[in-house]
Amino acid sequence: MVDKAQIRAEAARLMGVFEAKGATAVEADILQPAGTLLDLYGEDIRGRAFVTQDPIRGEAMLRPDFTVPVVQMHMADGAEPARYTYMGEVFRAQEESTHRASEYFQVGYEVFDRDAPIEADAEVFAYIQDALSPLPLRAATGDMGLLLAAVRGLKTTGRRKAALLRHIWRPRRFRALLDRFAGRAPLPEGRAAMLAKDDPMQDAGPQIGLRSAAEIAERIEALREDAAAAPISVQEVELLDDLLGLRETTVNVLSRLRDIAVDMPAIADAVDRLEARAEALYQRGVDVDNLDFEGSYGRTSMEYYDGFVFGFYAETRPDLPPVATGGRYDALTRVLGRAKGHEIPAVGGVIRPEIVLELTAGGAK
């Protein structure tokens, strides 16, 4: 067990690495308004975060991460481009498995840069890799941009694409919807019977609640459109499966993706970006020939990550959580800035200094 003073010192050292590279040190409140986080992540976050009650300010959460407050701070008064670093505890409720820490340090590095996103992706990855060297770690990477582009390019209705995009970070639900839209799974119970009626809203009883008759009628219309639409083709579903099943080095993945893009031209731009990023990583000294790429990486643990995603793992210690994780989260800044129409392309990552120390100690033995 590493003690907290050591962890804090290691966090400060790592933060110093990012400051030396030009990042501005920033702080964030531990108590965050719950409303913002609930609107972003939905009710699920109550199971993962510590919720507390302030008699005046209402519901608050102990910060589950720094990303949201740092984005908000940047949007409020940041100059662009900007590079930030921070350190401190984050708090995660662990309802099921009690062996994972519910309070731990993070050191982060975030880049807000509109002009050179690919360069910024490579920079964040390379800086974090540098900060972690010489620990023997395996890096895994992915790119949510590929899957997003593939779904947007499907030859099907806008509503189906929107439904798939909405659940892109919930793989099981995404799969269930895809199977239905491809005609491989039955319609939900009762739907066919409802649509068979001339006027489904007849005999529905009194109209109660805020959801109006017009909203109900609109959804019935949408369901009729869906029932009449052709299924997503087997070929397209197989291409999506190919994409999701990719698990090779970056170099091999690029050639596979070029093949897939022949039949799925919608991903061509995303493949170009992946190639440009590989080149930018190479220029920064990253060994891209041996850099793992996984088509599904970042889908379950990283909601709102919508481009490049990565993590660093200690292969000899599968019991430990990843030493560092990060990625691009333009989607999150769009949602947070929605009220004012702000958005800012953003990429960043966090390191867990406690895990770094544990590995350093383990290596010295």
Next chain:
Amino acid sequence: MTLKIGVPSKGRLMEKTFDWFGARGVELARTGSDREYAAAVNGIDGIELVLLSAGEIPRELAAGRIHLGVTGSDLVREKLGSWQDKVSELALMGFGHADLIIAVPKCWVDVNTLDDLDAAAAAFRAQHGFRLRIATKFHRLIRDHLRDHGVADYQLVDSQGATEGTVKNETAEAVADITSTGETLRANHLKILAGKPVHKSQATLFKSRNADWNEATRATLKTLTEKLGLQS
């Protein structure tokens, strides 16, 4: 050292609990006046009966302040995270049956399943600017259930009573509550979503994993479970 057993302090749940034990040769009885929360166990030595609100029995079991307790399986799952680590089920008692269900207005003819609810929630949020509200007091069970089924864009609003009325009052769009006959739901123009209930609850005899299980209490438990015809 006595073995403490917590049972519901009033109503049908208390009566049925007394009947259940009585039918198996263990007589539980209130002592003192009608209003005094005191009780005794006849037929076995070394057992102390504690009358508690059914809602507090999960907490007392988890803390190990009672060795055994009778309460609804829904309450244990709702109130205790990782409940299997804290208590074990000794007997499903076959009464106090109730289903935890999700219900929506009957006029929502387009919504029959959780799948529909998810799609309706997305459209509702886009239209109204806030997440679709589900009134309930079973926050953990409902949240876990909706997460497992990939429902998004909803929020839970707390409702400790008269939950079925929240839709008409426009403080919620849907409800999640315990029902045995569905009568109150129908009377309030609500319908239950198709599919299995979130949880099928019944009165259950639980054993605390955290109570002081010494030689004496273990021996008493053995006598009790043998008399009740249970595996301990």
